[in-house]
Amino acid sequence: MEALAQVAALLADRTRAAICGALLDGRAWTATELAAHARVAPSTASEHLTRLIDGGLLVEHRQGRHRYVALAGPHVAELLEAMTSFAGPGPKPRGLRAASASEAMARGRTCYDHLAGKLGIALKSGLLDLGVVTADLTITPSGLVWLKELGFEPSKRQVSRACLDWTERVPHLAGAAGAHLCEVFFERGWIKRIGTTRAVVLTPAGEQGWRELGLTT
Amino acid sequence: MEALAQVAALLADRTRAAICGALLDGRAWTATELAAHARVAPSTASEHLTRLIDGGLLVEHRQGRHRYVALAGPHVAELLEAMTSFAGPGPKPRGLRAASASEAMARGRTCYDHLAGKLGIALKSGLLDLGVVTADLTITPSGLVWLKELGFEPSKRQVSRACLDWTERVPHLAGAAGAHLCEVFFERGWIKRIGTTRAVVLTPAGEQGWRELGLTT
DNA sequence: ACGACACTTCGGCCCGCGCCGAAACGTCGC
DNA sequence: GCGACGTTTCGGCGCGGGCCGAAGTGTCGT
Structure with a gap:
């Protein structure tokens, strides 16, 4: 049940939950857009994104100076x-x-x-x-x-x-x-x-x- | 997405996750049994149980000096x-x-x-x-x-x-x-x-x- | 009535972590 | 090359919350 706590912890933060909620539209958002949406500093959002990606919830797609992220899939x-x-x-x-x-x-x-x-x-x-x-x-x-x-x-x-x-x-x-x-x-x-x-x-x-x-x- | 974070937070703790994992056997456990299972003090377990019940994940059934808890349902x-x-x-x-x-x-x-x-x-x-x-x-x-x-x-x-x-x-x-x-x-x-x-x-x-x-x- | 036992409440400790701003890095347009 | 901009890293702050032990409440058996 250790694994359960880990995935739950990823979603247990209101900022990360807000990010995931935004991404539920199925599109890819940039880090800055998500930071504005969740009303946190870009640096804060950046750290959250890294954690969500490492946890397998999100995938990223770097393009130039942008970091697009999206849900890792329908699941x-x-x-x-x-x-x-x-x-x-x-x-x-x-x-x-x-x-x-x-x-x-x-x-x-x-x-x-x-x-x-x-x-x-x-x-x-x-x-x-x-x-x-x-x-x-x-x-x-x-x-x-x-x-x-x-x-x-x-x-x-x-x-x-x-x-x-x-x-x-x-x-x-x-x-x-x-x-x-x-x-x-x-x-x-x-x-x-x-x-x-x-x-x-x-x-x-x-x-x-x-x-x-x-x-x- | 506030609601998501709240239910996730309930499961984001390893002790609460261990309690839920034990209850996945479908039976009702007493508070002391769960405390031993999760390796925490009875007082700690008691507080966790209250939170899980308030969150709707567990139901309790008090019988004498025992507090039986079980999952709130198949869902x-x-x-x-x-x-x-x-x-x-x-x-x-x-x-x-x-x-x-x-x-x-x-x-x-x-x-x-x-x-x-x-x-x-x-x-x-x-x-x-x-x-x-x-x-x-x-x-x-x-x-x-x-x-x-x-x-x-x-x-x-x-x-x-x-x-x-x-x-x-x-x-x-x-x-x-x-x-x-x-x-x-x-x-x-x-x-x-x-x-x-x-x-x-x-x-x-x-x-x-x-x-x-x-x-x- | 008494002690044993299951459980709860409270106070206090401390660690984890979410937050920010400052500064560095990389990319783009000119 | 230079400035603008998107992003990341780092240090430091402060709060939330998980933990325990001690003390209190309620229930059971004798």
């Missing part, structure tokens, strides 16, 4: 969401600005590489109605055909996976299929990020696209 | 195993005694209320061959019948669930079905604990019983 995102789900919805966020940001996240957001929040739930129930997935988020044979029509190509990565939502407390679609759908939706302009946050909204084009696919919103 | 066990899996197999245990104990755990152990280790993997592949579960550990309709013949009764709890193994890195059967099978095996004397640890072995009667059920070992 890290899943661990983070699992722990956040466990802690559950804490006290209501204070202030109008924080409250509306929180509400936007609850409506829809990316969870590393797939959709979560109410939008993720809507996608899941839509896929369920279409027979693409079963109630426990397994892809059906006909569902695989449906996905391939959207350009999905099976790879080594697990096709589908349940990811527990920390706002809705309902499992939603993760894994390669979830990631692919999210990617397609972005490409087609069906969803877009709100500012630079993880929160996303379904665009008018997205509403129409979803209807044409037979998905309910 | 806690799943979180613990997920985090341990992530950390992965650390450095080899030092010393002959520790090494053989570690090997026994790898062969077979309980993971809160179901089987894990090589024994858990064997059970999973046996159930897969029998068509009781699918490759992603969903119970098939015929599998449900098979389980009911072994006395399984569906309840509110999720029937099946994948739990990632920290020794084998392979998902095995958790959830209500996994717990029921483990219980039945104990009742029939097919498996038994090694000493007072989480490690279990398949008894000769168990080997025969598994064969009769059509399970491979």
Whole structure:
């Protein structure tokens, strides 16, 4: 159980937790961006990043004078969401600005590489109605055909996976299929990020696209 | 991400991690037992237990002058195993005694209320061959019948669930079905604990019983 | 009623570590 | 080459928290 304490210690600091939370958007951030986000000095952030990378939670990608870091993979995102789900919805966020940001996240957001929040739930129930997935988020044979029509190509990565939502407390679609759908939706302009946050909204084009696919919103 | 840091902090201490690890056997321990296990003073253990209970990881059950504590539920066990899996197999245990104990755990152990280790993997592949579960550990309709013949009764709890193994890195059967099978095996004397640890072995009667059920070992 | 025992509370010690600013290093643009 | 900028290293500060022992509370057996 020594190993458990070590990985927990990495996440037990609010600054490091804030960094991981920011990286949950699936993108790579520079060290300075993360320092600003977590409201600490660049030197402090630098040390935290080194620790998180050494611990295997993050990977880095140096480019010129920049140090880009990102989550080490979907498994890290899943661990983070699992722990956040466990802690559950804490006290209501204070202030109008924080409250509306929180509400936007609850409506829809990316969870590393797939959709979560109410939008993720809507996608899941839509896929369920279409027979693409079963109630426990397994892809059906006909569902695989449906996905391939959207350009999905099976790879080594697990096709589908349940990811527990920390706002809705309902499992939603993760894994390669979830990631692919999210990617397609972005490409087609069906969803877009709100500012630079993880929160996303379904665009008018997205509403129409979803209807044409037979998905309910 | 504040919530994440809080739950992580609970597990970030080696003494609290050791306590949780001990409780992963699914039984209730007294405060003194846990203090001895973690090699700290009773007063120290007492404070840790209070924190873990307040954090929702443990539940207590006071009986006379004893304070029994146990994991708050399967979801806690799943979180613990997920985090341990992530950390992965650390450095080899030092010393002959520790090494053989570690090997026994790898062969077979309980993971809160179901089987894990090589024994858990064997059970999973046996159930897969029998068509009781699918490759992603969903119970098939015929599998449900098979389980009911072994006395399984569906309840509110999720029937099946994948739990990632920290020794084998392979998902095995958790959830209500996994717990029921483990219980039945104990009742029939097919498996038994090694000493007072989480490690279990398949008894000769168990080997025969598994064969009769059509399970491979 | 008494002692034994399980557990808790409190005070105090001390180590770990998160923080910063200053300074050094490396890269980029001009 | 030079300055601007992103990043890292280092020293030092201060707080949080894990540890223990001593003393107190409650329960059990006799």
